[in-house]
Amino acid sequence: MKTKETKNETWEEFVERWEMRSKGAAKTYPLKNTKKNPKIPHITQETKKNLRWKAFSYILLHDQDWSIISSIAKRPFFYTYRLLRSFFKKMPMRQEDDLFFYGFENEEAFKRALSDKDCSLVLGFSYCQKPLECPSGRFTDQCINSSDNPVCQQCPISKMISFQKRKNTKIIWIPTVHYIGKQMFSLIDEKKKFVFMITACEMTLKMFADWGNMLGIKGIGLRLQGRICNTMQALVLSEKGIKPGLTIISEETEKRVFKILEESAMSIKK
Numbered sequence: 001m002k003t004k005e006t007k008n009e010t011w012e013e014f015v016e017r018w019e020m021r022s023k024g025a026a027k028t029y030p031l032k033n034t035k036k037n038p039k040i041p042h043i044t045q046e047t048k049k050n051l052r053w054k055a056f057s058y059i060l061l062h063d064q065d066w067s068i069i070s071s072i073a074k075r076p077f078f079y080t081y082r083l084l085r086s087f088f089k090k091m092p093m094r095q096e097d098d099l100f101f102y103g104f105e106n107e108e109a110f111k112r113a114l115s116d117k118d119c120s121l122v123l124g125f126s127y128c129q130k131p132l133e134c135p136s137g138r139f140t141d142q143c144i145n146s147s148d149n150p151v152c153q154q155c156p157i158s159k160m161i162s163f164q165k166r167k168n169t170k171i172i173w174i175p176t177v178h179y180i181g182k183q184m185f186s187l188i189d190e191k192k193k194f195v196f197m198i199t200a201c202e203m204t205l206k207m208f209a210d211w212g213n214m215l216g217i218k219g220i221g222l223r224l225q226g227r228i229c230n231t232m233q234a235l236v237l238s239e240k241g242i243k244p245g246l247t248i249i250s251e252e253t254e255k256r257v258f259k260i261l262e263e264s265a266m267s268i269k270k
């Protein structure tokens with residue numbers, strides 16, 4: 001069993017090494033709440049009704065510093081047209097188990113886009129995935145990801161970003177919907193070529209798909225399990241930092257993501 005990182009380590013070897021260290025850290029510094037994964041509906045029946053309209057009013061009513069509205073106002077016709085065009089589609093994205101594809105047909109198309117070395121990967125994590133003991137605070141966009149810290153050593157976010165070796169990767173820790181919206185607008189302003197991979201609950205992956213299409217951004221949403229937000233009330237509280245539960249990526253989905261990241265890194269055209 002390997003305990004040190006080796007050159008050309010496969011994702012399976014990385015995960016084995018990571019798990020071993022994580023179990024060691026858990027013996028001396030056990031984290032709270034790690035194993036609970038309640039089986040709750042991804043979205044409640046009541047919440048499903050008019051979800052896309054709810055997204056519309058949510059974005060506008062909670063845009064406290066007017067950052068989203070003012071960004072749209074720079075190109076009002078362009079963005080309104082694209083928002084409406086998406087809005088009238090039955091499905092603004094494609095779902096395959098826990099993976100939601102925006103602007104991509106499938107995993108292969110996503111990997112092909114990443115084989116372009118000029119294309120950046122925006123890797124985003126919802127703050128609710130952070131351990132309750134996170135040294136950078138949970139409801140923040142910060143992360144120290146210290147290899148010496150016993151909490152980071154058990155953190156699923158650290159596991160993914162430590163494996164990710166792609167040079168042009170931007171990592172974002174997401175406290176609110178408006179926060180990620182602002183980040184996306186600024187990447188567009190910088191005229192950078194990028195695709196995203198972002199963790200979120202099914203409700204927000206479905207709610208804000210039209211807004212992603214409005215921006216013309218492409219990527220994969222990774223559906224979270226555990227103490228997800230499945231009602232509007234839960235979302236509103238979570239966006240104020242009131243989120244005592246933890247969310248997780250299922251083991252199966254995590255493996256799929258590792259494979260995608262590995263294959264994308266290997267396929268970069270020189």
Ligand code: SF4
Binds near residue numbers: 130143
């Ligand atoms: S890796 Fe980042 S998010 Fe995870 S516990 Fe450490 S500081 Fe928090």
